[in-house]
Amino acid sequence: MTPIKHALTIAGTDPTGGAGIQADLKTFQELHVYGMSVLTSIVAQNTMGVKDIHHLPIDFIELQLQSVIEDIYPHAIKTGMIAQKEMMALLATKLGSLQNVPYICDPVMMAKNGDPLLEKDVRSFLRDTLVPLATIVTPNIAEAEDLIDMKIDTLEDMKKAAERIIHELGAKYVVIKGGSLNGEATDVFYGKSREFHILDAPRTDTKHTHGTGCTFSAAITSELAKGIPIFEAVKKAKQFTAAAIAHSLNIGHGYGPTNHWAYRLNASSN
Numbered sequence: 001m002t003p004i005k006h007a008l009t010i011a012g013t014d015p016t017g018g019a020g021i022q023a024d025l026k027t028f029q030e031l032h033v034y035g036m037s038v039l040t041s042i043v044a045q046n047t048m049g050v051k052d053i054h055h056l057p058i059d060f061i062e063l064q065l066q067s068v069i070e071d072i073y074p075h076a077i078k079t080g081m082i083a084q085k086e087m088m089a090l091l092a093t094k095l096g097s098l099q100n101v102p103y104i105c106d107p108v109m110m111a112k113n114g115d116p117l118l119e120k121d122v123r124s125f126l127r128d129t130l131v132p133l134a135t136i137v138t139p140n141i142a143e144a145e146d147l148i149d150m151k152i153d154t155l156e157d158m159k160k161a162a163e164r165i166i167h168e169l170g171a172k173y174v175v176i177k178g179g180s181l182n183g184e185a186t187d188v189f190y191g192k193s194r195e196f197h198i199l200d201a202p203r204t205d206t207k208h209t210h211g212t213g214c215t216f217s218a219a220i221t222s223e224l225a226k227g228i229p230i231f232e233a234v235k236k237a238k239q240f241t242a243a244a245i246a247h248s249l250n251i252g253h254g255y256g257p258t259n260h261w262a263y264r265l266n267a268s269s270n
């Protein structure tokens with residue numbers, strides 16, 4: 001029997017189930033990894049936007065993390081919405097002390113409608129604390145622009161930004177997600193081997209992309225938990241997310257959620 005792999009997400013919540021912790025757990029389950037979660041912030045949000053955010057006390061985040069680690073040791077860990085400097089400092093200490101656990105840093109900054117999940121003044125702290133520890137960091141265009149303070153309009157810009165994220169900020173690998181640029185849905189993968197890989201998928205003409213970034217990074221986390229090599233993990237995550245967007249559910253009144261079970265249905269019909 002294949003041994004069970006466990007993945008942990010440390011992130012904020014989305015009560016409508018499309019993004020944040022909820023999207024991560026659905027993705028882990030679909031990719032046959034046992035999912036665990038540590039909550040950082042409880043977010044009153046839906047597909048239309050963010051109404052309010054309640055941050056959990058630092059001691060309580062630490063206690064949740066300790067409760068998981070001492071009992072069911074994760075094979076991979078991702079962070080999503082980490083909104084306060086104190087949270088970043090705690091997680092940098094804790095994640096820095098874990099040996100050989102792949103760490104996927106999704107530098108979440110805002111919801112799909114543009115509402116902030118992370119205030120501007122703490123973004124540089126994220127860049128300096130968590131990003132350098134990452135096995136892979138997964139910014140979208142706006143997040144990459146923020147991390148290295150440069151405008152990104154073209155594929156060439158994405159490649160330059162990827163180089164700077166690796167060589168200046170210190171993550172091992174990066175995938176910059178091009179979902180918000182025009183044309184195909186093109187992402188750029190780059191890392192310590194200094195090779196670029198361009199990941200293309202046809203763009204689905206839809207506004208229902210709430211939670212795509214969370215889903216993508218959670219899928220990478222699942223594959224790394226299974227011990228899959230990093231570029232293979234990113235390719236699988238791209239396919240998983242593309243299927244989830246292509247078969248999005250058309251529910252809610254704003255930027256609707258993706259379909260986390262679409263990849264499974266596609267796979268079983270092939």
Ligand SMILES: Nc1ncnc2c1ncn2[C@@H]1O[C@H](COP(=O)(O)OP(=O)(O)O)[C@@H](O)[C@H]1O
Nearest residue numbers: 140177178179180185186202203204212213216
């Ligand atoms: N309309 C779309 N059609 C197909 N793929 C998409 C679309 N929008 C985003 N993607 C893909 O979904 C993944 C998540 O990207 P993106 O939506 O840019 O992240 P975020 O949610 O962090 O803004 C990337 O692989 C991106 O290329």
Ligand SMILES: Cc1ncc(COP(=O)(O)O)c(N)n1
Nearest residue numbers: 012013019020211212213214
């Ligand atoms: C708690 C939380 N985390 C992240 C996102 C962004 O999601 P995405 O960029 O995947 O649409 C969100 N809306 N809420």
